[in-house]
Amino acid sequence: MTPTRDQAWELLTTYTKSESLRRHALSVEAVMRHFARKHGEDEERWGIIGLVHDLDWEQFPDEHCVRTREILTDAGWPEEYIRSVMSHAWGFVTDVKPEHRMEKVLYATDELTGLVTATALMRPSRSVLDMQAKSVRKKWKDKGFAAGVNREVVAAGAEMLGMEITELITETITAMRDVADEIGLRGETA
Numbered sequence: 001m002t003p004t005r006d007q008a009w010e011l012l013t014t015y016t017k018s019e020s021l022r023r024h025a026l027s028v029e030a031v032m033r034h035f036a037r038k039h040g041e042d043e044e045r046w047g048i049i050g051l052v053h054d055l056d057w058e059q060f061p062d063e064h065c066v067r068t069r070e071i072l073t074d075a076g077w078p079e080e081y082i083r084s085v086m087s088h089a090w091g092f093v094t095d096v097k098p099e100h101r102m103e104k105v106l107y108a109t110d111e112l113t114g115l116v117t118a119t120a121l122m123r124p125s126r127s128v129l130d131m132q133a134k135s136v137r138k139k140w141k142d143k144g145f146a147a148g149v150n151r152e153v154v155a156a157g158a159e160m161l162g163m164e165i166t167e168l169i170t171e172t173i174t175a176m177r178d179v180a181d182e183i184g185l186r187g188e189t190a
């Protein structure tokens, strides 16, 4: 079977009740879609993988990815999809190295969406719409800010993609603007 966005959303909302985690999933989905369009790839597939990548995180943080593999296998998802989901946690909880461009984008931007979100929320506008990469760049250097965001993973991901970090940030911000409402980053004034 080819998983649909509806099926992915159904699974996400079954296993993830927290608003911030759902927003994280939607952010990563938007970034994946953005990059798929940019490279003329299968937007639906990339987006779906982004949407479910942290499927088990809320309920089974100690078995991250292991439970997701089980859930997706039970739901009949193809192994290629599951493999791509696993690759986001390469070097931490899985040994599935990102190989396809889609997997590299997921690896590079998963953590970065967290830094973009945290930076946007610090701004007077609380919005991603009027934010530029340089704001995120400044927070990147402030290791105490959003300390949970692993800058090394983002840097390694950018390297895999052959992209400058600032360029990766710009693309990520652009993608997140597409879903500003859904991820709560449209801000107060708009």
Ligand SMILES: [Fe+2]
Residues within 6 Å of the ligand: 053, 054, 057, 064, 088, 089
């Ligand atoms: Fe994860």
Ligand SMILES: [Fe+2]
Residues within 6 Å of the ligand: 024, 028, 053, 054, 110, 111
């Ligand atoms: Fe994630």
